[in-house]
Amino acid sequence: MGGVGSFRIKFAEGLKSRGIEVTHDLDAPRVDFILLLAGTRNLVGLHRARKRGIPIIQRLDGINWVQRKRWTSFRYHLRAEYGNANLAFIRRFLADKIVYQSEFTHQWWEDWYGKTRIPHTVIHNAVDLDIYSPSPRSDDFSRPASQSTLAAVPSGGNNTYRLLLVEGSLAGGLDSGLRWAVELAENLTQLLPIELLVVGRVDEKRKAEILMKTTANIEFLGVVPREEIPAIDRSAHLYFSAEVNPPCPNAVIEALACGLPVLGFDTGSLSELVPPAAGKTVPYGADVWKLESPDISSLTEAALEILTNLPQYQQSARQHAEENLGLDLMVEKYLNFFTTP
Numbered sequence: 001m002g003g004v005g006s007f008r009i010k011f012a013e014g015l016k017s018r019g020i021e022v023t024h025d026l027d028a029p030r031v032d033f034i035l036l037l038a039g040t041r042n043l044v045g046l047h048r049a050r051k052r053g054i055p056i057i058q059r060l061d062g063i064n065w066v067q068r069k070r071w072t073s074f075r076y077h078l079r080a081e082y083g084n085a086n087l088a089f090i091r092r093f094l095a096d097k098i099v100y101q102s103e104f105t106h107q108w109w110e111d112w113y114g115k116t117r118i119p120h121t122v123i124h125n126a127v128d129l130d131i132y133s134p135s136p137r138s139d140d141f142s143r144p145a146s147q148s149t150l151a152a153v154p155s156g157g158n159n160t161y162r163l164l165l166v167e168g169s170l171a172g173g174l175d176s177g178l179r180w181a182v183e184l185a186e187n188l189t190q191l192l193p194i195e196l197l198v199v200g201r202v203d204e205k206r207k208a209e210i211l212m213k214t215t216a217n218i219e220f221l222g223v224v225p226r227e228e229i230p231a232i233d234r235s236a237h238l239y240f241s242a243e244v245n246p247p248c249p250n251a252v253i254e255a256l257a258c259g260l261p262v263l264g265f266d267t268g269s270l271s272e273l274v275p276p277a278a279g280k281t282v283p284y285g286a287d288v289w290k291l292e293s294p295d296i297s298s299l300t301e302a303a304l305e306i307l308t309n310l311p312q313y314q315q316s317a318r319q320h321a322e323e324n325l326g327l328d329l330m331v332e333k334y335l336n337f338f339t340t341p
Contacts, residue, residue: 004037004038004061006226006250007037007059007125007250008037009226010126010127010128011035011331011334013128013327014327014328014330014331015331018331018335026042026045026046026049027045027048027049031054032054033054033057033338034046034049034054034055034056034057035057035059035338036056036057036058036059036090036095037059038058038059038060038061038083038087039083039086039087039090040086040090041086043086043089043090043094046090046094047094050094050096055096055097055338056094056095056096056097057095057096057097057098057099057337057338058087058090058091058094058095058097058098058099059098059099059101060087060091060098060099060100060101060105060109061101061105061247062101062105062108062245062246062247062268063084063087063108063109063112064080064081064083064084065245065289066080066244066291067080067081069289069290069291070291088113091109091113092113092116095116095118096118096119097118097119097120097121097337097338098116098118098119098121099120099121099122099123099334099337100120100121100122100123101122101123101124101125101247101269102122102124102247102248102268102269102272102273103122103269103272104245104247104268104269104272105122105247105248105269106120106122108247119337119340121337123330123333123334123337124248124253124269124272124273124324124330125248125250125253125325126253126325126326126327126329126330126331127253127254127257127321127325127326127327128326129257129321129322129325129326129327131230132229132230132233132254132257132258132321133230133257133258133259133318134234134259134314134318159193160193160194160195160217161188161192161193161194161195161238161307162194162195162196162197162235162236162237162238163181163184163188163194163195163196163197163236163237163238163240163303164196164199164232164233164235164236164238164239164240164255164260165177165178165181165196165197165198165199165200165239165240165242166199166200166229166232166233166239166251166254166255167199167200167242167243167251168200168201169200169201170198170200170201170202170242171201171202171203171206175202175203176242176244176291177240177241177242177244178198178202178206178210178242180240180242180294180296180299181196181198181240181242182210182214182216182218183296184240184296184299184300184303185214185217185218186214186215186216187296187299187300188216188304189216189217191300191304192304192307195216195217195218195219196216196217196218196219197218197219197221197232197235197236198218198219198220198221199222199223199224199229199232200222200223201222201223202220202222207220229254230254233254233255233258233260234258234259234260236255236260237260237261237307237310238260238261238263238303238306238307239251239252239255239260239261239262239263240263240264240299241262241263241264241265241270241274242264243268244267244268244288244291245267245268245288245289246264246267246268246269246270247268247269248269248272248273249269249270249273252270252273252274253273253321253325255317256273256274256278256279256317256318256320256321256325257318257321257322257325258317258318259314259315259317259318260314260317261278261279261280261306261310261313261314261316261317262278262279262280262317263279263280263281263282263299263302263303263306264279264281264282265281265282265283265284265288265294265299266281266282266283266284267288273325275316275320277312277313277316277320278313278316278317278319279306279313279317280302280305280306282295282298282299282302283295283298285298
């Protein structure tokens with residue numbers, strides 16, 4: 001489902017390629033470092049490891065906050081608040097070092113829970129640039145229509161642009177970005193042939209409501225195997241980042257590595273990850289922390305700008321990923337931070 005699980009798999013592969021053994025047992029012998037991906041319920045085991053003198057590096061994502069602004073569910077609310085308390089406790093009392101996923105995440109934690117005296121750094125997430133690449137493969141998820149040139153917006157016929165949204169969960173109270181994507185697709189539909197492809201968990205009731213009311217061409221794929229994401233990314237022409245205040249979204253990095261330009265609101269870490277040449281981040285136009293309705297018209301204008309200059313944006317997206325978001329570079333940064341006194 002992406003997120004921590006996606007990072008764990010990629011990072012472990014990067015370590016193993018360097019001959020570094022990986023274990024998930026806190027009590028295993030010969031452990032040199034512990035990288036804690038967010039938090040753990042096994043606080044006793046973490047405390048035992050700390051008493052053995054094993055450095056604990058905590059990698060921090062964002063803070064759960066949507067449940068404080070709108071109704072999600074009672075279960076989600078409790079899990080979110082417990083998660084915050086668990087992460088904050090480890091950060092304050094058990095961690096020896098902290099890796100923040102973005103500068104936005106760093107500032108967020110210090111604003112809400114105060115500064116710490118332990119060493120910290122910011123390291124963005126990354127991907128395997130060989131797996132996530134623009135290169136077409138025979139098993140690629142097919143585009144709506146082949147186009148010999150994408151330098152200009154097609155005027156009709158079978159030429160259809162694909163707007164892609166990939167998110168682990170767009171269910172319950174986490175569907176704000178889905179609403180924006182649908183509205184964006186409806187705006188663009190009035191100007192050019194386009195389809196919206198949604199990948200991720202969506203409530204069946206919500207899906208039915210959207211399909212009944214929308215004027216846009218929308219397809220819901222649901223949750224798909226991680227291995228299919230590169231081909232799906234390559235099948236699209238524009239990626240829409242739907243997360244509110246994203247800490248460091250893996251899906252955005254994966255899209256850039258596949259040469260897919262990224263569009264979204266300038267909230268969270270998005271502007272750190274997406275330079276102007278690789279996509280567009282536009283002003284939210286309202287109070288994002290209150291989940292007020294954003295300015296979708298600015299998204300529409302930015303989408304048209306990207307689609308009318310698509311080859312340049314595609315090339316820049318891949319170039320930015322190669323220079324800044326490769327797995328080898330990320331692993332090297334982590335290892336340097338682990339071993340720095």
